[in-house]
């Protein structure tokens with residue numbers, strides 16, 4: 001099997017006004033859809049973060065992709081010398097291999113150890129928008145949002161995107177969530193490293209009895225995380241200070257983290273995440289899955305990965321419930337009891353709806369900007385806004 005053509009399509013997808021430490025999600029998030037065509041008439045799908053820059057980078061390596069055998073993943077990885085571009089293409093290559101062999105990607109990654117995959121409710125403070133969820137800018141409002149998400153999708157784990165309200169207000173949010181949902185509910189908070197080491201220690205102390213699964217990236221850097229880790233029994237997780245295999249030795253020596261959040265768009269693809277999970281197991285670390293705003297191709301890939309990795313036992317993060325329309329054919333993914341069924345395949349088990357792809361692609365072309373810019377979106381509300389880090 002050889003790749004005979006590659007189509008790279010940047011898309012802009014409506015996004016609610018979710019708050020984070022950088023500012024606020026602007027009205028669309030950007031992804032790049034990759035279609036690899038094989039000489040036996042198959043199409044492999046991939047979805048990568050980013051907009052124009054990612055699309056241009058993929059176009060620039062077109063001559064390396066055309067003619068490549070999709071089975072030859074490691075040769076592609078060492079040829080590209082660029083983890084992000086490899087990640088974008090590996091997903092589509094695995095989809096081709098799955099379609100050629102009639103097997104789901106979870107089988108290609110080593111076999112399916114679970115038929116359904118747990119996800120966490122990824123809760124954001126937010127402004128009121130065109131979405132159904134309204135304004136969520138207080139601890140009480142966050143409990144209300146969590147209640148509706150748990151009722152609709154049955155999530156058994158809540159992840160709060162923090163770093164938005166004053167730290168004490170976010171402590172209160174966690175306290176109210178624990179009080180409302182009781183001891184059986186998984187609970188996490190992730191302020192995206194916007195707290196100082198001292199603030200992180202103070203917050204961890206206040207949350208010492210909240211029974212958090214973990215505290216995610218309270219502060220920046222391996223040294224800072226290690227300093228916090230020494231002062232709390234709460235496990236620390238990261239998708240910010242350990243994002244490549246080269247970061248692991250220093251983080252392990254410093255005892256900076258207990259859980260690493262895999263992301264197949266970052267960790268050398270789905271096959272790279274399988275390797276990461278093995279390393280985490282050997283080091284005594286847990287492994288979970290990180291998420292950015294994404295579409296159904298990524299949703300399928302994340303679910304195949306979690307289905308194939310025995311120690312990926314933390315509920316994975318996903319922005320998918322914030323999505324109102326996907327570009328896959330048929331119904332959108334639906335969480336039931338907080339789980340997604342593993343797509344049956346072959347490959348990813350999803351197909352593109354070309355009409356929807358064209359609509360999202362047209363939305364991208366109509367934009368003046370080629371990157372998502374949460375800072376400018378925030379400055380439209382507060383002209384003096386600066387994404388300080390640490391802020392508190």
Ligand SMILES: [Mg+2]
Nearest residue numbers: 190216217239
């Ligand atoms: Mg995070």
